[in-house]
Amino acid sequence: MKGKKMRNLGGCIVLPAVVLGALLIYAPRGNPMFKGRPLRFWLQGWGPFAGMVMNPGTPYEIAYPTASDAQMALQNSGAKSLPALLRMLRANDYGLTWKIEYWCAKHRLLTQDIDPTIQRMTATVALRMSNSGAARVVPQLIAIYEGYKRPADLGMYIPTIFTSIGPGAIDAVPALSHALTNEVKAEARQCAAEALGAIHSQPKIAVPALLLALRDSSPDVQAQAALSLGEFRTNAETALPTLRILAQQPGPRRRGSHQSWDLGNVSSYSPAAAAEDAIEMIAPQSKHPAHSPH
16 A cells, blocks of 8 residues: 555656656747747658658547748748757757657657657758858857767768858868768768868868878768868869879769768769869869779
């Protein structure tokens, strides 16, 4: 009997605490509202379930927003969206916030997606789409990017935001240069290389890192490093000897890009083709040996 009373007492304490936590998480002050729903509900329109209807015809039916819905919600929120987007980037896979959200979703108190991975991905897309908005939070983005034990996917996601910002993300060059030679995942190193090219600033820091990346174990990283060196024009002349060697690699010259649903536009260049193009950008009058296609 005593044990039952203790369980009831525990429930009386835990339930209000969870509800209070949920209210704090979703307070309108920190989560811009659009058509009566928090911004991050609408941002699911840039997630993998965009426009889908789950469990149709049942009490558990959920209709996910579309990309157009997400765009309208972001435009309506304006600069007020930035704090919420930064919190979404920091979403922890197993933190207290996630546990509260999971409980609320289980008891049908929330309708928006609670998966931290989806939060980070949709926040990244929103920041890339926010035009000059993301440029206002470059210091915060750098802090998250360099953060201790940050989720691995942010190693790919945050550089794509710096890429969309361009030269305005100049303060991120040291962090990106470090990541280019230290990130474990090749995709993260490729994204860091692309961001350095888009920013094309601080050549004394960026060019040596990109030059080292021409010898990366991943052909995709090599190719992106070459293309990014080209963005530095004459400031990357020290890379010409290595680029000429890379340009002589046998095989087909592949150029182009493909669209990734979470990373945006991703280069599909072969290293040799990228090196050829980079040489033309750095030294337009330079002559390099012709290649024989195989």
